Amino acid sequence: MSDFGLTHVALPVRSLAASVAFYGKYAGMQTVHERPGVVWVSDRTRPFALVLIETTNEIKPLLPMAHAVEGHG
Numbered sequence: 001m002s003d004f005g006l007t008h009v010a011l012p013v014r015s016l017a018a019s020v021a022f023y024g025k026y027a028g029m030q031t032v033h034e035r036p037g038v039v040w041v042s043d044r045t046r047p048f049a050l051v052l053i054e055t056t057n058e059i060k061p062l063l064p065m066a067h068a069v070e071g072h073g
Contacts, residue, residue: 008040010051012059019052 013019016039023029023041032049033040042049 005046006048008049008051010053012055012057013052014054014056014059016052016054023050023052 011019016037020031020039020041028043029041029050030044031039032042032044037054039052040049041052
């Protein structure tokens with residue numbers, strides 16, 4: 001059966017280095033691809049990555065109810 005889930009979510013960040021360190025420490029993610037200003041991180045347990053895009057533009061927060069949950073079945 002094919003995996004039909006999300007492949008990635010792109011997030012703007014102020015600092016790639018700080019963001020990669022954060023996701024490494026708290027989500028066990030590591031860099032799987034990078035190019036200037038953009039890093040893909042994954043925990044390599046599924047075909048999914050966070051795409052971190054460094055920006056100097058204003059980053060607006062998500063609404064208070066926005067969140068992510070990983071379920072364990």
